[in-house]
């Protein structure tokens with residue numbers, strides 16, 4: 001065993017490394033069973049109109065309640081799931097589950113994060129179609145959030161997949177805009193419906209002229225292309241009024257609500273009797 005994974009060598013020079021590897025392996029093994037054991041939960045974070053503060057919908061954010069390690073956030077386990085391919089069944093589960101829940105939301109939208117690995121997987125469009133069919137959620141109410149990493153590889157295939165998704169009626173949002181290589185060309189080529197400006201830009205928007213200039217440019221670009229802009233990570237009123245003044249349509253952040261359970265979201269959004277809807 002030690003020979004197979006090189007653990008014996010690593011232990012001599014880098015004691016921390018071996019431990020890390022062991023933890024990763026243990027976590028991966030646990031993650032494999034997390035869905036069946038019902039350890040995964042989806043939280044929902046409100047997305048609001050900056051003009052009215054009314055809730056337009058929510059973004060589904062995955063959490064893992066590990067039986068012994070406690071709460072594990074997606075930044076820790078999504079990369080593991082991507083490396084092992086587990087993101088495919090997990091992602092399919094998120095789509096099924098979140099669409100079922102959002103079916104009762106009386107017109108509000110649901111945004112679901114999608115990994116580049118899922119987009120490149122052969123059955124992805126069918127998975128989305130199935131989740132819509134099973135839940136009865138109208139396609140126009142589902143938005144898929146994709147980071148630009150999905151665009152970098154395999155461009156022709158990705159383009160085909162995205163256009164098939166669009167013809168289902170599903171909308172597309174480019175997540176974490178500004179953190180990678182996204183460009184005007186990418187946005188136009190893949191015909192996104194929404195840009196989500198990364199929260200690193202929003203954080204400094206009140207006092208950093210460069211952050212403001214960048215935000216303005218993104219909003220102008222969005223409106224030229226008929227793309228809605230969403231500001232991520234809005235935490236205070238000052239940021240909100242700045243965003244409103246600059247013409248950013250949509251916002252999301254702790255100011256309006258942290259990621260919360262479906263039941264809590266139902267209350268905050270003023271929805272009635274989700275089960276019966």
Ligand code: C2E
Pocket residue numbers: 045060061062073074075078091094113114115145175176199232233234235252253254255259
């Ligand atoms: P993301 O899609 O960019 O989600 C936004 C993240 O910012 C969330 O972190 C959210 O909790 C956090 N956030 C929202 N508002 C605020 C704020 O006002 N201040 C601060 N400081 N943070 C805020 P979270 O839930 O830990 O998710 C991290 C990332 O994990 C997500 O980034 C997304 O890329 C990924 N992720 C989450 N759920 C899924 C999923 O079901 N599938 C896939 N493929 N990825 C997921």
Ligand code: MG
Pocket residue numbers: 059113145175
């Ligand atoms: Mg997202």
Ligand code: MG
Pocket residue numbers: 175176196198232
């Ligand atoms: Mg984001």
Ligand code: MG
Pocket residue numbers: 176
């Ligand atoms: Mg992110």
